Amino acid sequence: RxxxxxxxxxxxxxxxxxxxxxxxxxxxxxxxxxxxxxxxxxxxxxxxxxxxxSQFLKSKPPVEAGTVLYETEVLHFAEDLKKWKDRYVVVKNDYTVDCFETKEAYQKGASPKYHILPAGGKVLTSEEDYNLLSDKHFPDPVGSNEKEAAQAFVQLPKEFPVYLWQPYFRHSYYCFPEPGAQKQFSAALNDCVRHSNHDFLKQxxxxxxxxxxxxxxxxxxxxxxxxxxxxxxxxxxxxxxxxxxxxxxxxxxxxxxxxxxxxxxxxxxxxxxxxxxxxxxxxxxxxxxxxxxxxxxxxxxxxxxxIRSDMDQILNSKNFLAGKIKATVSEPAQKCCTENIQPFLTSILEELMGPVSSGFTEVHSLFDKEVNEIIQNFQKTNDTTKLKENVDQLMTLPFNSVKMEPCYLKVNLLQELLQDLKSRFKVYHIDFVVQRTQNFMQELMENAVYTFEQLFSPSRQADSAKVATTIEKVKLRVLKQYDYDSSTVRKKIFQEALIQITLPTMQKTLASTCKPGLERIVKKKARTKERSLRKGLLHRMKTQ
Structure with a gap:
């Protein structure tokens, strides 16, 4: 620098x-x-x-603030030193990334060396992909010769890198000696990006x-x-x-x-x-x-x-104005919908349904598989203490980034399937639908494991011979509730996605023809409302 x-x-x-x-x-x-x-x-x-x-699964209460979801030792490139350093990374349930000097420093309560807010970020696991993305955001007017282009931006000390690209922050670089650790870390970072992007929006x-x-x-x-x-x-x-x-x-x-x-x-x-x-x-x-x-x-x-005293009058004015607006836009809106939107709705919905439904099905299968393993382990050991440990471990499943990742990847297919929307509806950002869907999937898994825990308590099982049968019954009940809730959520996702994809086309079409007329209606109504308020105020002053 x-x-x-x-x-x-x-x-x-x-x-x-x-x-x-x-x-x-x-x-x-x-x-x-x-x-x-x-x-x-x-x-x-x-x-x-x-x-x-309505939903059948019980809603899991919020996780206590400060709960650690993931922690590991990493090789991190220190930008200020231009060197790779051993660091200790901690991800808590606010989905920010804290990078400490050492594990001991973290345990002693030291401040993190780096605190990363990953909103808007992208996680990459190959040098080639990182270079392609970072080059797009460095519009170099000078250009580069072949020798310069071949030089690595950051020399990698190990074979398996993870890059966190962010649009307006300098990027973060991590390295691992084997692919398993790389996969765990990249999956955890993807969770952080997804939640950082959307947790504020769902308030x-x-x-x-x-x-x-x-x-x-x-x-x-x-x-x-x-x-x-x-x-x-x-x-x-x-x-x-x-x-x-x-x-x-x-x-x-x-x-x-x-x-x-x-x-x-x-x-x-x-x-x-x-x-x-x-x-x-x-x-x-x-x-x-x-x-x-x-x-x-x-x-x-x-x-x-x-507002509280005049709510009826406000609502009447609002409904009157809404009627005027509807009368103005109804015909051109219907025309736009018939010509530019309706012919494509069925095909868009079909493209949406496949990946989204397969993602929720994968969550169903993962829960089923994990509970089946609990049953099999208990049948082998007949150990109630171990059973309780396994059930406690099940509660962490929604936050196990590696196990949940195959479910999320199913939905990522939307990126490829909806490519033609870019030209037809000028939709350039389908990440919103993908990541929002993945957050719903994680939320339903949280509700599923929480409902399972509420319905089945190992400590209350008096007859160990019936434990496996009881777990199976509880599992089937939870899966039935999950299927109902996931169907409800998917309908919501499809409806919101269709509106998000098609509404801009209608807004842009109507803006040029309807906007001047709508502005006149609103201004006229505002003047009428202002006169009414003045009369009301004068009347109150006189009566007082």
Whole structure:
């Protein structure tokens, strides 16, 4: 990185200016959607709506914070030292990756040497795949000769590497002496990436709803419809990704042509500059988002009394406006659906059903296999203490990345099968459907093993001769419940995926023809509502 400090100095003002501009343009969307989401929240509270979706399996309570899911000794490339060092990696149930100097340092409570938030990352296990991906994100204007291109970016001390690529962080490099350890670590990292990407998105608070809707409207205003691959991580990360999406082309134009030296040195320096810029952006985003949220919370407090007292009037106005909008868009929407969407729905659904259903079937088979092994082991040993250990081990199955990975891989086939969606529906990011499905699979496995534990307790088995029969009965009962719940979840996945894939086509088609008319309707309704509120306020002042 030496010799490029001046380039970094240039990025600060550029990053601050772009961040301010993005936050300024994002804020009106967030304020509006915050009010809308808060109103929905109060409505749900008043109407006491409950989730009507039924399930047979018992829901596993959340794992205690700080629970260790995976730990191992690794060879890790220390970027600051340019050397491979023995480290101790720990993954807890927040799915971040902590890298300690030694196992002893971790056990003594020392701070990690590196703390990695893997949202948006990709895990690779071959040097060739890593080079292809990293080169895509280093648009080198100088180019390289054949000799430079052949040089390894990081020299590997062992045969089995694992690379964690991240879009705006410098990448992490690990090495193992044998393939089994490589497989365990890469599977654990994939779990971390998947959860880091989606655990924030599945929160159901009105603040999260408001944020995600604001991001959607902000991007639509710029002509971007459909899913965005950088909707990964928490609010700070997502909004920072939004800034970087606009900032990165400027950085490339401003800095890359001025960089000198060997290709790998320039590449390494570029990744360092991107990481430091992202750090500056995140810091500013965190401060400004915190101020914006506080402002919205204060505003929501002033609204709450009015919303609660005037909920009937608000709902009537909402329904009236919805009717006006429906009348405006109904005909062109129907036309778009008939011509551009409906003919393809059946084929899309068929492509979705195969991999998704086979993934859930694989989870069914894995649970069945693991319980059968418990039965066989007990029949051989007749040891109730060992039986309890085996049942306790079953509880960790959803977090056993290597055993669960074959289930997840079934769903990965969607990446290949849905390739034609890229041209037909402009869907470039199917990872969202894949990873969300895999999270559902893990959740159902958690519920299955938890339900098994609740229905079968080794310590309560008085007659050891009947234990194997009891386990078999409990297993069949759990599998029956699992099949029902997985069917319900799959329907939800298919419905959400079809909407995600096809809705952008309709939005883009309707935007040019319907948007002006809709804006006039909304503005007219807003003026009417404002006059009504003023009259109500004047009436209250007079009566007081």
């Amino acid at each position: 030496r010799g490029h400090g001046g380039k970094r100095a240039e990025t600060g003002p550029c990053a601050r200016g772009k961040t301010e501009a993005v936050i300024k343009n994002f804020s009106p969307h967030y304020r509006r959607q915050y009010a809308v989401a808060f109103c929905r929240h109060v409505q749900r509270e008043l109407e006491q709506h409950r989730d009507s979706q 159901t608070t009105y603040e999260v709803e408001a944020f995600l809707e604001a991001i959607q409207f902000f991007r639509q205003e710029k002509g971007h419809y459909g899913t965005w691959e950088m909707i990964t991580g928490n609010e700070k990360q997502i909004l920072s990704n939004l800034v970087m999406e606009e900032l990165l082309p400027n950085l490339q134009t401003m800095i890359l042509p001025k960089m000198k030296g060997k290709r790998n040195d320039r590449k390494r320096a570029w990744f360092g500059i991107v990481e430091e810029t992202y750090g500056l952006v995140q810091q500013q985003v965190s401060e400004e988002l915190s101020t914006l949220k506080e402002e919205c919370r204060d505003f929501a407090k002033t609204l709450e009394g009015t």
